[in-house]
Amino acid sequence: MNYFEFIKNNDKSKDEIKEYYQSQYPKYYDMWYYGFWKAHDKNNIGPICKNGYRTTRCKAVGMAVSLYLTAYIIDKKPKSIIEYGSGFTTFLISTLLEDLNYGGSLVTFEDTEDFYKMAESIGFFEKMNGKNRVELVPLKFETISDKKCCYYDYDLNKIESVDFVLDDGPDLYKLGYQVASSMLKLKEHFDKPFDYLIDGRTDTTEFYKNIYPTTAKSSWLGLDENTPHEREDGYECGLGTLDDVK
Secondary structure, eight states: OOHHHHHTTOOBOHHHHHHHHHHHOHHHHHHHHIIIIIOBOSSOOSOBOTTSSBOOBOOOOOHHHHHHHHHHHHHHOOSEEEEESOSHHHHHHHHHHHHHOSSOEEEEEEOOHHHHHHHHHHTTTTTOOTTOEEEEOOEEEEEETTEEEEEEOOOGGGOOOOSEEEEOOSOHHHHTOSEEOHHHHHHHHHOSOEEEEEOSOHHHHHHHHHHSTTTEEEEOTTBOTTSOOOTTTOOOEEEEEEOOOO
């Protein structure tokens, strides 16, 4: 069954999601499993946690999110991918681009130096070469419609275009902000529609749904939210297209 048909009703159990991922894309399922459960930093250079120790884990996104990224890139083959927030998905997407070899590129933005160093130490940046790159950049802050927003501050003229965005950064909870507004800057600069996936981040999802009510939505990416599941299986995300269609 086509993946997008498989997920459209959000009625699958975690076991059905897992079975589909393993049967259709076994290499990338194994990558996700490694990223979520096993990958760790042996050099102890990650961010300092509340307990005073440095984290050594850079947990992957939920299984349903990883499956969506895998299937979307294989099926749609977006030429220019922008990722906000580095980590396992940087490794997944760059591996897909290398394996498919259709000329796609990935630009990833990260704002936290310790997290950047940890992801690099784990090996998540090993395929970030050629047209793919990770940039450590600062954040800027703004208020939009009474929402405390932040975005990555970089020169958009250095990006040729955008076809797909994974919005998974920065850490809004840690910063005390509500919305990541980086995608708005892309839309204003390029003035063209592009698809996106917001990894969790409910307030950011609702923010874009209010601006683009006909093309932005919430989705469990196939998972039935009423069936037993854990965070590693999946969760509600933002999904759609930033498009000014009325």
